[in-house]
Amino acid sequence: MPRLLRFCGRLMQDWFDVAKKIESIVAEAAAKAGLDGEVFSPEIRTADPRFGDLQANGALPYAKRQKANPRQVAQQIVAQLEEDPELAKRATLSIAGPGFINFKFKPAFLLDWLNAFSHQTAFRAAASSLHADEKVVVDYGSPNTAKQMHVGHIRSIVIGEAICRMLEFCGAEVVRDNHIGDWGTPYGKLFYAYKRHLDKDALAKDPLEELERLYKLGSELANDETVLEECRQELVELQNGNPDSIALWERVNELSIQGLETIYQQLDVRYDHYLGESFYRDKVEQVYQELNDAGLSKESQGALVVFHPEHPRYAKIPFIVRKSDGASNYATTDLATMLYRLEHFQATSIVIVTDFRQKDHFEQLELTTRKWFEKTGRSMPKFSHVMFGSINGEDGKPIKSRSGDPIRLRDLLAEAIERAARVVREKNPDLPEDELANIARVVGISSIKYADLSQNRSSDYVFAWDKLLSFEGNTAPYLLYAAARINSIFRKLEAEQLESLDAQASPFETPEEIALANKILSVVSVLQSATETLRPHLLGTYLFELAGAFSAFYNANKVIVDETGIKARRLILCQRTLLVLETGLSLLGIPTLKRM
């Protein structure tokens, strides 16, 4: 690459994250203006669109603390900012209200930015600086084995996968770990029934279905005291490593994972590891020992527990790390898991995705691990329990199938594809059958995923077929359709017409062009906040707004016009919108369609 180009590229790289760049420029200007750097913080926000694109709000709180006039403080900063030629080329400044400094980007800068990050590789390379040098273990999905997954399992899979993809795109190394529940009490009952009531044909046809039936049967039979005792005996045999028990357990796990994987494939999820509870069973002695040596655990009614006296809640609620019968439990294996992720994977960050009901468990796990690692001279990775609410029916209660059982995930996905086929056929009756089938699969699965990802994960969400399959509103069909529509603009153009657009384009002029260009730039801060808060819906909401800004632009500004400069810059907007839309959707686990 010629030297000058490389130099320009590096300069633009600095401006990739415009909010961050402005933040550092403002901090520098404030220092030059003699403000106290310990007290002043720039506080960059999205501006009131009447005044600008970004806004620095720091003058007001600074003035309050220093008992100064906020407008004067802002003026001092602006006086310094005006000296900066790099900034002057790119933005115009103004002061609003009690001292907010507004930045309005110049159209030529917007065009430069869009040209610098014009394709997937450049965009990805720039984004990968956001979480460089991080290694994140993401524990998601993580169902208990020997059971079908039901609708409740989808949130962890879909949210977890989106988090992995976003982090990876932003430069983190991601380890996808499925921490399956493959050890413990249910196996006693399952084995009891398996040995007496197995239906071999049913097992061959649908392993998870049959294993689940056997487990339920075992649980019912165990209402009888003598059966319960035999179930306990089965469990003891397994825990003591009886070769026959272990062989059966391995077989059950293999079948379980096979069953789970058919669904993961449908959802386009691939794990790096299945390090479930059983993997940690021989690693628990070290945990007892170290917690004891560190003086963190104590005996209570035969059990080993950890209290956190400084905590309002966990001073009283114990974290039970060994049961009174001497057996390990969920807490023990999770403690061992924390250690393994630190030592084996060298994780700088650990993310676990489950529903709200496990809040206490993970808070106690984090507190305990932090103290334990501190006492033993280890570093504590950043820990995030990514929690989510439940999926409710339109009556506000958790959704159930007609029989009252939870809806099987498999059935839910099949129904989504079926319903999507009807919707797509209605909209486009001339599609050939095989293309229709493909589109229906993408639209169906994506709609289910996006129904989840468009909501703030902290709240419960209402599952409604009509809403999630609608072509209107913040839905997968709407976004997929928006992407397909931009694609159709390009299909009509000759390849050579798309070349050298950058050189031909004139700076943006119309309000719709400028609004859309700005929206595209803001993808960086959206990725930033979505990965920092581990909330994929921030990206979803952004994509919906981007599609809206595109519609507004497209309806008001004709793209294929005679004037080369105008046509080129509008085509650039189409192309970059498509790039961001497709990239963003793929980070949410949604593939786009060329037409639908």
Ligand code: ARG
């Ligand atoms: N198997 C658990 C469940 O179904 C979730 C496991 C989450 N991960 C963990 N490390 N505890 O609720």
